[in-house]
Amino acid sequence: MRGYELTIYDKAARPVWGIGLRLAAFCAFTCLAGIAQRLPVGTIPPGNRLMIIEAHHDDHTWQWGFGGLAARMTDQGYEGILVRVSNDEKDGDDGYPHNDMVNLRECKAAVAHIGIDSVISLNWRNDYMDSTPLQELRAQLILLIRKYRPDVLMAYDPWGHYDRNPDHRKVSRAVAEAYWMAGYANVHPEHLRLGLKPHRVPHIYFTQRGDYGKGHEPNVAVAHDASHVRRKANAMVAHRNIYHQPQTARSIRDELRKQGLHVPELDGLSDGEAIDQIEKWYMYWSSERYGRENGLDYAEVFYQRAEWDHRPGLTEYVKNNAVSQ
Amino acid sequence: MNFLKQRMTTTLLVASLLLVFGSSPAAAADKKVVLVITADASDYILAAGGTIAKMLDAGAEGYLVRVTNDDKDSWDLTPEETARRTREESEQAAKILGFKEVESLGYRAGELGGVSPTELRDRILFYIRLYKPAVLFIPNPYAEYVEVLDRFYVGQAAEDARRAASLSNYQPPFAVVGLETHVTPELYYYAQPFDPRRREAESTATFVPQPKALDIASTFDKKLRAAQALKTINHSTAMRIKDRLESTDRRLPLLDEINEESVNRLVEINIHKLAEIAAKDTEHSQAEEFHYAGVEYQIPSKYLQ
Ligand SMILES: [Zn+2]
Numbered sequence: 001m002r003g004y005e006l007t008i009y010d011k012a013a014r015p016v017w018g019i020g021l022r023l024a025a026f027c028a029f030t031c032l033a034g035i036a037q038r039l040p041v042g043t044i045p046p047g048n049r050l051m052i053i054e055a056h057h058d059d060h061t062w063q064w065g066f067g068g069l070a071a072r073m074t075d076q077g078y079e080g081i082l083v084r085v086s087n088d089e090k091d092g093d094d095g096y097p098h099n100d101m102v103n104l105r106e107c108k109a110a111v112a113h114i115g116i117d118s119v120i121s122l123n124w125r126n127d128y129m130d131s132t133p134l135q136e137l138r139a140q141l142i143l144l145i146r147k148y149r150p151d152v153l154m155a156y157d158p159w160g161h162y163d164r165n166p167d168h169r170k171v172s173r174a175v176a177e178a179y180w181m182a183g184y185a186n187v188h189p190e191h192l193r194l195g196l197k198p199h200r201v202p203h204i205y206f207t208q209r210g211d212y213g214k215g216h217e218p219n220v221a222v223a224h225d226a227s228h229v230r231r232k233a234n235a236m237v238a239h240r241n242i243y244h245q246p247q248t249a250r251s252i253r254d255e256l257r258k259q260g261l262h263v264p265e266l267d268g269l270s271d272g273e274a275i276d277q278i279e280k281w282y283m284y285w286s287s288e289r290y291g292r293e294n295g296l297d298y299a300e301v302f303y304q305r306a307e308w309d310h311r312p313g314l315t316e317y318v319k320n321n322a323v324s325q
Numbered sequence: 326m327n328f329l330k331q332r333m334t335t336t337l338l339v340a341s342l343l344l345v346f347g348s349s350p351a352a353a354a355d356k357k358v359v360l361v362i363t364a365d366a367s368d369y370i371l372a373a374g375g376t377i378a379k380m381l382d383a384g385a386e387g388y389l390v391r392v393t394n395d396d397k398d399s400w401d402l403t404p405e406e407t408a409r410r411t412r413e414e415s416e417q418a419a420k421i422l423g424f425k426e427v428e429s430l431g432y433r434a435g436e437l438g439g440v441s442p443t444e445l446r447d448r449i450l451f452y453i454r455l456y457k458p459a460v461l462f463i464p465n466p467y468a469e470y471v472e473v474l475d476r477f478y479v480g481q482a483a484e485d486a487r488r489a490a491s492l493s494n495y496q497p498p499f500a501v502v503g504l505e506t507h508v509t510p511e512l513y514y515y516a517q518p519f520d521p522r523r524r525e526a527e528s529t530a531t532f533v534p535q536p537k538a539l540d541i542a543s544t545f546d547k548k549l550r551a552a553q554a555l556k557t558i559n560h561s562t563a564m565r566i567k568d569r570l571e572s573t574d575r576r577l578p579l580l581d582e583i584n585e586e587s588v589n590r591l592v593e594i595n596i597h598k599l600a601e602i603a604a605k606d607t608e609h610s611q612a613e614e615f616h617y618a619g620v621e622y623q624i625p626s627k628y629l630q
Binding site for chain 2: 046133135138173179181217303305307311312314318321322323325
């Protein structure tokens with residue numbers, strides 16, 4: 001709470017990405033989460049390839065993102081692909097083309113920490129995606145799904161409420177459309193001319209900001225360990241163009257000083273080093289909190305749809321009666 | 326006493342609403358009309374077929390508007406052949422349930438995200454004014470995690486159409502050709518059980534549709550036969566399950582041989598389970614779940630006091 005009070009007045013901090021607002025959001029979420037019941041603990045689905053499809057370069061980094069899950073899966077042998085849908089031209093202070101290029105470069109560096117070495121950028125115009133044609137975007141995603149044939153998809157929750165970001169809304173809907181349609185040969189039959197085959201992704205993990213009302217209610221908690229958190233934290237800090245804000249650390253320390261307080265772990269660090277440390281702590285706090293809520297050390301929570309969930313009348317039957325060949 | 330007064334007020338208000346908006350040849354006729362809007366051939370059968378059959382068994386007249394042509398859901402068939410077969414099969418299925426007519430609007434399946442919502446609404450509005458239903462079944466656009474998004478788009482358009490059909494400033498040309506405004510008193514939102522929160526009331530306000538489970542034991546067999554009539558879609562389902570299992574070195578003994586018998590058995594398992602899911606924690610053994618907006622839904626709560 002202290003962090004919130006201190007930094008909400010920090011005029012220098014970026015209003016959207018400022019740590020103060022993120023802490024406020026997180027506090028609001030955790031108050032609600034405190035009364036929630038434990039979620040079932042999820043296991044990693046069998047498979048070889050995961051695909052994260054996200055609107056923005058940094059959507060995997062937030063505490064409701066995919067960093068911990070992806071790190072754990074790539075540790076277990078999964079190959080990871082990240083699809084960045086927008087061009088992120090608005091994220092940063094140095095003009096659109098600069099932001100586009102720097103944010104993409106930092107995204108590649110960031111996801112390397114969580115074991116992903118392939119980033120595909122679709123470069124739709126950032127923050128203007130309400131007007132992006134749904135089916136054009138869907139067609140691109142279907143093509144990529146058929147090309148890479150992921151066993152697991154990760155995306156923002158298309159059923160989440162109150163996500164004001166037009167890019168999140170459009171991309172999550174397009175992912176839901178592509179996930180539904182990529183398995184049908186009569187959809188984009190031209191892809192088959194390239195030797196590609198229809199592919200239904202068997203598992204999908206949806207996430208969304210946990211503080212946006214009851215729109216997104218997770219159904220599974222996935223454990224990760226301290227090394228996954230560390231890598232997730234490093235991935236976040238790698239987005240320097242938007243998260244490396246020394247002035248935020250400076251104002252936090254100024255406020256603390258006025259109250260006769262200080263954080264010993266930050267003593268001797270420059271403002272730049274201090275803000276990196278604070279961002280990393282933030283990842284630990286959130287992972288610990290989700291973990292504690294669900295009887296684990298560290299966790300992320302998702303709405304997972306598993307292999308047969310799209311056939312609710314047959315889910316149980318197929319699960320119980322399928323045998324090895 | 327208070328309740329009785331409320332019911333009387335409700336009846337009077339609804340009667341006057343119907344007098345204002347519903348004075349048409351169809352509404353004047355004695356037969357209760359049930360209009361069902363569905364995105365695809367299977368959804369309304371799986372989610373609401375038993376309830377609809379029960380109403381039609383009881384003497385209501387049924388009309389089905391199927392918005393897409395289902396041209397994607399097949400195995401090894403062209404879109405054209407898929408659409409042709411499924412149209413025929415969906416008409417057979419509707420006949421089993423007791424429908425009088427089926428209108429297929431012919432939108433390509435899976436493409437409704439690119440269709441103007443207003444266009445879709447006005448297509449549906451046309452049929453509401455034409456048939457003047459007493460009961461309307463529509464896909465629930467608020468049901469979360471419904472994978473077939475055509476159902477979501479159709480649900481949104483149909484909900485909008487029901488309202489717009491009652492207001493004369495929507496589609497004035499329809500009035501010119503004799504399609505007058507119409508208020509549909511009863512509305513059922515249907516969806517298969519994807520949404521884990523489907524049984525939670527949205528709010529306690531009287532005008533908000535409430536969860537409701539209905540017994541379908543008496544029409545279960547009809548529902549099953551209607552679902553089995555959708556041979557192209559069912560074959561596709563069986564092949565997709567088999568294909569996925571084989572690609573991961575598994576098999577389902579039932580589907581070792583995919584033929585009419587095994588596919589029909591798969592459908593039977595599906596229909597039984599869906600009825601069981603809907604009946605869970607209710608007094609019924611086989612049921613369907615809805616969000617239901619009855620006559621009170623049209624009357625703001627302040628008038629019910
Ligand atoms: Zn974002």
